[in-house]
Amino acid sequence: MAETVVEIVDAVSPELVEAMERLVPQLSRSAPPPTPTDLAEIVSGDATTLLVARIDGRIAGSLTLVVFRILTGVRAWIEDVVVDESARRSGVGAALNRAAMAEAQRRGARTVDLTSRPTREDANRLYRGLGFVRRDTNVYRWDPR
Numbered sequence: 001m002a003e004t005v006v007e008i009v010d011a012v013s014p015e016l017v018e019a020m021e022r023l024v025p026q027l028s029r030s031a032p033p034p035t036p037t038d039l040a041e042i043v044s045g046d047a048t049t050l051l052v053a054r055i056d057g058r059i060a061g062s063l064t065l066v067v068f069r070i071l072t073g074v075r076a077w078i079e080d081v082v083v084d085e086s087a088r089r090s091g092v093g094a095a096l097n098r099a100a101m102a103e104a105q106r107r108g109a110r111t112v113d114l115t116s117r118p119t120r121e122d123a124n125r126l127y128r129g130l131g132f133v134r135r136d137t138n139v140y141r142w143d144p145r
Contacts, residue, residue, distance in 0.1 A: 002055045004092050006099040009050040012039045019052070019059035027082040051099055053083070053092045060087035063096040067107045076104035078114040081123070093126050101130070115139060 009016060017036050024033040034042070042048045047068050053061040061083035067076045078100050083092045104112045114132065116123045128134075 004060070004090070004095040005054045006051055006095050007054070008103070009043050009052055012036050012043055015059065016052070019062070023059075023062055023082045023084060026085060027080060049100075049103060051096055051103075053087075053096050055087055055090070055092065060084045060090075061092040061096055063100055065100040065103055067104055067109055073110040074108045076100075076107070076109035076112040078112060081114075089122070093123070094130065097126070097130055 016039060020039065021033045024031060039050070042050050042064065047066050049065040049067070051063045051065060052059045061081075063081045064079045065076060066079060067074060069075075078097065081093060081096060083096075101112055112132075113135075114127065116127060118124065
């Protein structure tokens with residue numbers, strides 16, 4: 001099996017734009033792929049870090065890490081984890097999450113949070129295997145539309 005290489009994106013390229021056009025529809029049926037401008041904002045943001053995983057040089061997955069300071073310390077969230085259908089169950093998701101966890105720790109985060117739908121059984125099993133613990137909390141969302 002080919003090795004998975006995870007890297008932090010530091011610049012937007014046509015390859016990245018193409019990869020997001022392929023990956024984001026696998027993550028969300030309702031969200032359009034990010035534009036080059038959107039990607040540039042994510043890549044250059046102080047709070048956001050875009051990680052990609054490559055197999056044989058091709059982008060096979062991505063994850064966004066958000067690190068921010070609040071009154072109780074530095075916190076981190078893992079968002080928008082997506083692995084290409086052709087690369088699932090090959091360790092890409094684990095590699096992306098481990099790299100994000102290491103980066104969050106390097107940046108001083110006290111905790112790393114994420115959410116996952118209960119129906120995503122494989123993803124939930126992965127997160128538990130990486131040491132994430134399900135919290136007894138409610139998640140609320142406000143939609144201004």
